[in-house]
Amino acid sequence: xxxxxxxxxxxxxxxxxxxxxxxxxxxxxxxxxxxxxxxxxxxxxxxxxxxxxxxxxxxxxxxxxxxxxxxxxxxxxxxxxxxxxxxxxxxxxxxxxxxxxxxxxxxxxxxxxxxxxxxxxxxxxxxxxxxxxxxxxxxxxxxxxxxxxxxxxxxxxxxxxxxxxxxxxxxxxxxxxxxxxxxxxxxxxxxxxxxx
Numbered sequence: 001x002x003x004x005x006x007x008x009x010x011x012x013x014x015x016x017x018x019x020x021x022x023x024x025x026x027x028x029x030x031x032x033x034x035x036x037x038x039x040x041x042x043x044x045x046x047x048x049x050x051x052x053x054x055x056x057x058x059x060x061x062x063x064x065x066x067x068x069x070x071x072x073x074x075x076x077x078x079x080x081x082x083x084x085x086x087x088x089x090x091x092x093x094x095x096x097x098x099x100x101x102x103x104x105x106x107x108x109x110x111x112x113x114x115x116x117x118x119x120x121x122x123x124x125x126x127x128x129x130x131x132x133x134x135x136x137x138x139x140x141x142x143x144x145x146x147x148x149x150x151x152x153x154x155x156x157x158x159x160x161x162x163x164x165x166x167x168x169x170x171x172x173x174x175x176x177x178x179x180x181x182x183x184x185x186x187x188x189x190x191x192x193x194x195x196x
């Protein structure tokens with residue numbers, strides 16, 4: 001018998017595959033339904049998201065929603081927006097911020113989740129880890145983000161919206177001046193068939 005997305009998500013949320021490497025223990029954060037048109041693939045939950053269990057429930061999420069021109073109600077509507085990080089659990093802290101996403105998660109779960117999202121029209125790849133995994137090219141994050149049409153219509157690379165990324169945003173004003181409006185237009189086109 002084929003498992004449903006709900007059954008798959010229940011298995012993922014019960015995952016303890018890399019528990020030994022997680023300082024706060026496992027708490028996979030993922031959401032979506034089969035009708036989702038937009039998928040957001042970020043890095044990994046931070047401590048605030050680990051505590052709440054709500055993806056992008058922090059300053060990074062506020063900036064991401066501002067880029068997308070989405071209200072929290074729109075952003076968290078699982079029937080339209082699915083959210084799946086590269087690493088599903090908080091990976092712990094390193095010398096310069098949070099550790100990278102655990103490498104086990106994406107190969108273990110992503111393909112199965114994507115197979116249950118038949119209506120996807122756009123996948124936002126937020127940050128270098130998602131972009132390296134899904135795009136597999138030798139471009140820098142800046143090159144990808146400033147030329148999103150190279151990866152369309154399925155993918156759209158974005159920088160991470162973390163407050164720690166303020167210097168990149170300052171050095172690349174073209175992103176918020178030119179790329180963000182184009183992304184908003186793409187999302188508007190997406191909503192003409194099914195509202196986001």
